[in-house]
Amino acid sequence: MKIKLLVIGKTDHKSLLQLIEEYKNRLKHYIKFEIETIPDIKNVKNLSEIQQKEKEGTLILSKLQNTDQLVLLDDKGKHYSSVEFSEYLQKKMNAGIKQLVFVIGGPYGFSDDVYKKANEKMSLSKMTFSHQMIRLFIIEQLYRGFTILKNEPYHHD
Numbered sequence: 001m002k003i004k005l006l007v008i009g010k011t012d013h014k015s016l017l018q019l020i021e022e023y024k025n026r027l028k029h030y031i032k033f034e035i036e037t038i039p040d041i042k043n044v045k046n047l048s049e050i051q052q053k054e055k056e057g058t059l060i061l062s063k064l065q066n067t068d069q070l071v072l073l074d075d076k077g078k079h080y081s082s083v084e085f086s087e088y089l090q091k092k093m094n095a096g097i098k099q100l101v102f103v104i105g106g107p108y109g110f111s112d113d114v115y116k117k118a119n120e121k122m123s124l125s126k127m128t129f130s131h132q133m134i135r136l137f138i139i140e141q142l143y144r145g146f147t148i149l150k151n152e153p154y155h156h157d
Protein backbone atom coordinates (compact mmCIF):
# COMPACT_ATOMS: atom_id res chain seq x y z
CA MET A 1 0.00 0.00 0.00
CA LYS A 2 1.06 3.58 -0.65
CA ILE A 3 -0.05 6.60 1.34
CA LYS A 4 -0.49 10.04 -0.15
CA LEU A 5 -1.18 13.28 1.65
CA LEU A 6 -2.94 15.76 -0.62
CA VAL A 7 -2.69 19.39 0.52
CA ILE A 8 -3.57 22.81 -0.84
CA GLY A 9 -0.85 25.45 -0.96
CA LYS A 10 2.84 25.26 -0.11
CA THR A 11 3.93 24.98 3.53
CA ASP A 12 4.95 28.55 4.21
CA HIS A 13 6.61 28.35 7.66
CA LYS A 14 10.24 27.26 7.53
CA SER A 15 10.20 25.57 10.93
CA LEU A 16 6.99 23.68 10.12
CA LEU A 17 8.52 22.56 6.82
CA GLN A 18 11.59 21.24 8.66
CA LEU A 19 9.47 19.18 11.05
CA ILE A 20 7.32 17.85 8.21
CA GLU A 21 10.50 16.79 6.37
CA GLU A 22 11.83 15.09 9.48
CA TYR A 23 8.67 13.02 10.09
CA LYS A 24 8.23 12.33 6.37
CA ASN A 25 11.73 10.83 6.28
CA ARG A 26 11.03 8.76 9.39
CA LEU A 27 7.73 7.49 7.93
CA LYS A 28 9.38 6.47 4.66
CA HIS A 29 11.16 3.63 6.49
CA TYR A 30 7.78 1.94 6.96
CA ILE A 31 5.70 2.71 3.87
CA LYS A 32 5.80 4.48 0.50
CA PHE A 33 4.64 7.98 1.32
CA GLU A 34 4.34 11.18 -0.67
CA ILE A 35 2.91 14.65 -0.20
CA GLU A 36 1.21 16.16 -3.25
CA THR A 37 0.66 19.91 -3.11
CA ILE A 38 -2.10 21.55 -5.12
CA PRO A 39 -1.08 25.16 -5.85
CA ASP A 40 -3.08 27.89 -4.11
CA ILE A 41 -6.04 29.18 -6.14
CA LYS A 42 -5.22 32.54 -7.74
CA ASN A 43 -7.25 35.70 -7.05
CA VAL A 44 -9.11 34.17 -4.10
CA LYS A 45 -10.09 37.66 -2.96
CA ASN A 46 -12.60 37.80 -5.82
CA LEU A 47 -14.18 34.47 -4.85
CA SER A 48 -16.83 33.64 -2.26
CA GLU A 49 -16.03 30.92 0.30
CA ILE A 50 -18.21 28.47 -1.64
CA GLN A 51 -16.54 29.32 -4.96
CA GLN A 52 -13.10 28.83 -3.41
CA LYS A 53 -14.10 25.46 -1.92
CA GLU A 54 -15.58 24.36 -5.27
CA LYS A 55 -12.43 25.32 -7.20
CA GLU A 56 -10.24 23.54 -4.66
CA GLY A 57 -12.63 20.58 -4.75
CA THR A 58 -12.37 20.23 -8.54
CA LEU A 59 -8.57 20.19 -8.24
CA ILE A 60 -8.65 17.65 -5.38
CA LEU A 61 -10.93 15.30 -7.35
CA SER A 62 -8.76 15.64 -10.48
CA LYS A 63 -5.80 14.21 -8.56
CA LEU A 64 -7.52 10.95 -7.60
CA GLN A 65 -7.24 7.51 -9.21
CA ASN A 66 -10.34 5.26 -9.36
CA THR A 67 -8.79 2.78 -6.96
CA ASP A 68 -7.79 5.37 -4.32
CA GLN A 69 -9.36 5.18 -0.88
CA LEU A 70 -10.19 8.78 0.00
CA VAL A 71 -10.01 9.90 3.64
CA LEU A 72 -10.90 13.50 4.43
CA LEU A 73 -9.27 15.05 7.47
CA ASP A 74 -12.16 16.89 9.01
CA ASP A 75 -12.77 18.11 12.54
CA LYS A 76 -16.27 16.56 12.33
CA GLY A 77 -14.93 13.14 11.33
CA LYS A 78 -14.42 9.92 13.27
CA HIS A 79 -11.97 9.92 16.20
CA TYR A 80 -9.25 7.32 16.76
CA SER A 81 -6.72 6.82 19.51
CA SER A 82 -3.17 6.32 18.20
CA VAL A 83 -3.42 2.57 18.85
CA GLU A 84 -6.78 2.41 17.06
CA PHE A 85 -5.23 4.35 14.19
CA SER A 86 -2.39 1.81 13.93
CA GLU A 87 -5.01 -0.98 13.75
CA TYR A 88 -6.85 1.02 11.10
CA LEU A 89 -3.66 1.20 9.02
CA GLN A 90 -3.08 -2.53 9.40
CA LYS A 91 -6.65 -3.26 8.24
CA LYS A 92 -6.18 -1.07 5.17
CA MET A 93 -2.97 -2.91 4.29
CA ASN A 94 -4.67 -6.30 4.82
CA ALA A 95 -7.55 -5.21 2.57
CA GLY A 96 -5.11 -4.78 -0.31
CA ILE A 97 -5.82 -1.11 -0.83
CA LYS A 98 -3.42 0.29 -3.43
CA GLN A 99 -3.33 3.86 -2.24
CA LEU A 100 -4.76 5.53 0.84
CA VAL A 101 -5.17 9.26 0.21
CA PHE A 102 -5.57 11.64 3.14
CA VAL A 103 -6.75 15.08 2.09
CA ILE A 104 -6.48 18.34 4.01
CA GLY A 105 -9.01 20.99 3.03
CA GLY A 106 -8.37 24.66 2.38
CA PRO A 107 -9.14 27.45 4.87
CA TYR A 108 -12.91 26.87 4.51
CA GLY A 109 -12.88 23.06 4.37
CA PHE A 110 -14.25 20.87 1.55
CA SER A 111 -16.86 21.29 -1.18
CA ASP A 112 -19.98 19.09 -1.25
CA ASP A 113 -18.56 17.16 -4.24
CA VAL A 114 -15.46 16.20 -2.25
CA TYR A 115 -17.61 15.07 0.70
CA LYS A 116 -19.70 12.93 -1.69
CA LYS A 117 -16.62 11.23 -3.13
CA ALA A 118 -14.98 10.53 0.24
CA ASN A 119 -14.83 7.02 1.68
CA GLU A 120 -14.50 8.37 5.21
CA LYS A 121 -13.89 11.43 7.38
CA MET A 122 -11.30 11.37 10.14
CA SER A 123 -10.81 13.89 12.93
CA LEU A 124 -7.55 14.42 14.81
CA SER A 125 -9.29 16.49 17.51
CA LYS A 126 -12.57 18.27 18.19
CA MET A 127 -10.57 21.48 17.86
CA THR A 128 -9.90 23.08 14.49
CA PHE A 129 -6.28 23.44 13.36
CA SER A 130 -4.89 25.46 10.48
CA HIS A 131 -4.59 23.66 7.16
CA GLN A 132 -0.80 24.08 7.55
CA MET A 133 -0.38 22.68 11.09
CA ILE A 134 -2.55 19.62 10.46
CA ARG A 135 0.00 18.40 7.87
CA LEU A 136 2.57 17.79 10.56
CA PHE A 137 0.04 16.23 12.94
CA ILE A 138 -1.20 13.59 10.47
CA ILE A 139 2.34 12.68 9.37
CA GLU A 140 3.45 12.30 12.98
CA GLN A 141 0.39 10.10 13.69
CA LEU A 142 1.15 7.95 10.64
CA TYR A 143 4.73 7.52 11.86
CA ARG A 144 3.48 6.77 15.38
CA GLY A 145 0.99 4.25 13.98
CA PHE A 146 3.70 2.29 12.17
CA THR A 147 6.01 2.29 15.20
CA ILE A 148 3.10 0.82 17.21
CA LEU A 149 2.59 -1.90 14.59
CA LYS A 150 6.31 -2.73 14.79
CA ASN A 151 6.34 -2.65 18.62
CA GLU A 152 8.97 0.09 18.58
CA PRO A 153 9.48 2.26 21.66
CA TYR A 154 8.09 5.57 20.35
CA HIS A 155 4.52 5.44 21.62
CA HIS A 156 3.77 5.13 25.34
CA ASP A 157 0.21 4.58 26.52
Ligand SMILES: C[S@@+](CC[C@H](N)C(=O)[O-])C[C@H]1O[C@@H](n2cnc3c(N)ncnc32)[C@H](O)[C@@H]1O
Pocket residue numbers: 072073074075076103104105106107108109110122123124125126127128129130131134
Ligand atom coordinates in the same frame (compact mmCIF):
# COMPACT_ATOMS: atom_id res chain seq x y z
C1 LIG B 1 -8.94 25.70 8.95
S1 LIG B 1 -9.51 24.09 8.67
C2 LIG B 1 -11.08 24.36 7.86
C3 LIG B 1 -12.16 24.64 8.82
C4 LIG B 1 -13.50 24.72 8.13
N1 LIG B 1 -14.32 25.60 8.90
C5 LIG B 1 -14.20 23.37 8.02
O1 LIG B 1 -15.40 23.34 8.23
O2 LIG B 1 -13.59 22.36 7.68
C6 LIG B 1 -8.56 23.55 7.30
C7 LIG B 1 -8.44 22.06 7.14
O3 LIG B 1 -7.61 21.55 8.16
C8 LIG B 1 -8.01 20.22 8.48
N2 LIG B 1 -8.33 20.17 9.92
C9 LIG B 1 -8.37 21.19 10.80
N3 LIG B 1 -8.65 20.75 12.04
C10 LIG B 1 -8.78 19.40 11.97
C11 LIG B 1 -9.06 18.36 12.91
N4 LIG B 1 -9.26 18.62 14.19
N5 LIG B 1 -9.09 17.09 12.46
C12 LIG B 1 -8.87 16.79 11.17
N6 LIG B 1 -8.62 17.74 10.22
C13 LIG B 1 -8.57 19.02 10.61
C14 LIG B 1 -9.21 19.88 7.61
O4 LIG B 1 -8.77 19.15 6.48
C15 LIG B 1 -9.72 21.25 7.21
O5 LIG B 1 -10.42 21.20 5.98
